[in-house]
Amino acid sequence: MITFLDRSTRLIGSRGSRGLAAVRPIPDHLEPPRPREIRRPAPPVRRFHPWIGPLAGVAGAGVIGGALLGGFGSMDAGRLGLLLAGEIVFLLMFVRRRHAAPLPPPLAAVDGPSGVDAPSGRAVAGDDSNGESSFERGVRDIRQTDPRFDPSRFAGYAGMVFRDAQSAWMTRDLRSLRGRVTPEMYGELQAQCDRLRSTRRVNRVERVEITAEITEAWQESGRDYLTAHIGGSIVDYTVDEVDSLVDGSRTIPRDVQEFWTFARPAGFNSWMLSAIQTS
Template structure:
């Protein structure tokens, strides 16, 4: 009957309109969520950055302070299999540039879907022209899910392929200088997974805590010259890039009231004339991002937040400790 057919047609059109609207929201939300998840204002920008000598692509052992796993270094000059700190890559990080393999692939996929949908709308074909109904929309969403799974599997395969076999072969060897149960006034101690051939003295722990505060202060003041005295040239490059990114957004990140709550040694070792120490640290700080012109807080809070990260320090023989790498924990 004509009336029923007209009603069915209107209902079908409304259904397709609703589904298209949902698809538009999803296509816009995916890259936005990715961008938000990869953004972090404090020192390091939420990225795993720097180098850990020959152990750059090895996971630091878990500790009491950081019982989970440290995220991989996705901003690094080092190359898999090469000892020591590598030279800067021409494109600022090569394959793992900035956000790493996962963010790059997922961001590219999201941008591709978004671009295809918007182009379809611009040329009059609708957000997903040619899909022809609700079942096709669900089919597209299923394909997106399958692609996501394939990408995650590829990421896991790539990480396993480029991680040295020794990375998960057990904890570091016990050396003659290990001081089991050592604790200092700053809350540092040797964690359950901490035993290493390089002896770490109380003065070293004091240096690590001091660097935590001084690097945060230099970052807040955007004092690049000071950062050069506290971190390796590689880490200074990443921090400077992040400062420039904040300037492009017309904001400045301020961290204050930094207080070490707990810390322990993950591993410490020597390569030639260079000493390395990876330390898990749980600390509190006030982290806020301000508008450069008005001083108005646009991100963050006046309330201190707790952070747990693994910081790796490097010390050439006879020199002082510097920040060499920074990793978030899971």
């Protein structure tokens, strides 16, 4: 597999004005969003107004006092009791109707169905105020000069270039890559091929099982840029001129996590590999 002369080097080539691509681990599983607990206010406890009791007492006292003073001298005890009870009930109903607190309005459905948070409209990291991610914005910019551009089709092209580059690397002959890598990248790769040839070593790459996914898209200075994440596994080892193992394993696959950046002049032009970054 293509390796760097300096093991500490993580990037060869150019990504325009951008630095290293962000390496973000992908979780094994995504937890579903947890519904936010809604604390509903307890129903109000109906209490009599503090002055209802004294008012009823005063009313009752007035009636009783009138009776004692002879105002109801001609009224028997039964009628007097009914009159007193009716007057108290009337006062209670009047005050309760006047001072009863209204029920709280039902909660508006601002939190989505079943209490699950609804989209708030706030942009996530890498998004603009309209909710468009930087990747989507980059694809839209590229399509302004190339309406037929399809990120999924380009991912297939990136995977093909990766495999072809490994084949050229094994034969130490990069001529098949001309027209698909920038002059700067071609020079970098040729220097490493020359080193292998001078040390009489051959790098072998077998059982290539990779996938490519476009992770970045942008325009700058009249050029289009795309970065593809290359992930998977390969069997990668180095032998000398008598086929003795020098480095790696002939049987054990190793993990591949790389970012390959392609560039072109904006418009209907060919994409060329401009940078390789290892994670």
